[in-house]
Amino acid sequence: MAKIPVFVLSGFLGSGKTTLLKQLLQTCEGKEVTPAVLMNEIGKTDMDGEIILEKNKQQIIEKLLDGCICCSKKSEVADSIKKLLQQEPDVIFIELTGVANPEEVVDSLTEPELIDYLYLEKVITVLDGENVLEYNSIFESVRELVQTTRRQIEVADILIVNKVDLISESQKEKVRKVIKKQNAISPVYFTSYSEVDLDLLLADVKVITNKLSLQKNRHTHSHEEHKHRHNHDHKNNRSYSRINTITLNVNQQTKPAKIEKFLKKWRPNLLRAKGYIPLKEGCYLLQHVMKRTYLEPSEHKGRNYLVMIGVDLDRDVVESEWAKLNF
Structure with a gap:
């Protein structure tokens, strides 16, 4: 899609x-x-x-x-x-x-x-x-x-x-x-x-032939699809914005302290981060701005993920470091 x-x-x-x-x-x-x-x-x-x-x-x-x-x-x-x-x-x-x-x-x-x-x-x-x-x-x-x-x-x-x-x-x-x-x-x-x-x-803007259908509970691309698209983009020297977002899947119960330590690694390029993470007490909305991380209980029922928003973040390095985390 x-x-x-x-x-x-x-x-x-x-x-x-x-x-x-x-x-x-x-x-x-x-x-x-x-x-x-x-x-x-x-x-x-x-x-x-x-x-x-x-x-x-x-x-x-x-x-x-x-x-x-x-x-x-x-x-x-x-x-x-x-x-x-x-x-x-x-x-x-x-x-x-x-x-x-x-x-x-x-x-x-x-x-x-x-x-x-x-x-x-x-x-x-x-x-x-x-x-x-x-x-x-x-x-x-x-x-x-x-x-x-x-x-x-x-x-x-x-x-x-x-x-x-x-x-x-x-x-x-x-x-x-x-x-x-x-x-x-x-x-x-x-x-x-x-x-x-x-x-x-507008060089990269094309008519979208497979128009979007906003369906309820639609899941995201699989990791394999994302990986393929990312590699394909690099091969074509695709020019994206310097402000980039990196979406990381959170597939297991997490510890906020570990996430906070992980986010600190990417300063000063990291502008903010947010996402829905599973804790022992349930799902929480995490928001990270500058040096502070905030957590609040959430009724979110979809998938759990963490989005990093930064300037010139290295996607491959960030994803590699995230994969090494053991919660």
Whole structure:
């Protein structure tokens, strides 16, 4: 069963994310690829969603208003994406508010009802070339915003510096240096009106011929299927997002201390981890954020698993170390 690719569009307010999204949707139409969109607005009015629907009344779209998708609206993300999946799209675009951290959204994609149906293809961060150098001073009184804009740069797979028609060559070079200091790996494109080679961004998106059927209690791919797909991807030099998720099966009663010790091995690349694990007392939801691990009783009746979410985690090494664990 083919999984649906998800593109996350990140970047501060007014950078040009919606302009890029409109162009992506037009390109999908030309490729006869069916896109779906999840839009998040921090206010109660959905301006961007209306702009998208103006162009195409048939566009598959879900909206989360009056809150940030990575905090107050996080619990609603899974339900919104499930609605999109029922429309059988070939690709999903998630446009974040300007104050959202991309990895928080990736966390939402690993919910039990979603994890078998989609995967993160790319995080694309759009930056306002005219103002990005001023963010530190503009947001000086709100340190969280400085950290958010930095994180949006750090975890991006593709960086688009927009509005270069409004800046000088010397300012452009300063922007390039700041970006490369925070993310030396990902390609940077300088644009006006978010115009970039969209065929490059969508190169791996294909029409899904075996459309998904969201069935209750559907089990995941077997380990053998996963292993085959993983090896096949490497042979084809498949380019996945730098934010990667690794799903580990938990087939026996576990000890939280051993899992916590295991997770500590992967710092600083590990951003967070979560999953449903069997303890002597029953099933528990485990959540690991930064240096802390939290456990709470769960009514989860499906399979037990642990998902690791990180930047450039080595899947083969992680899976090998996990296999050595003796609970």
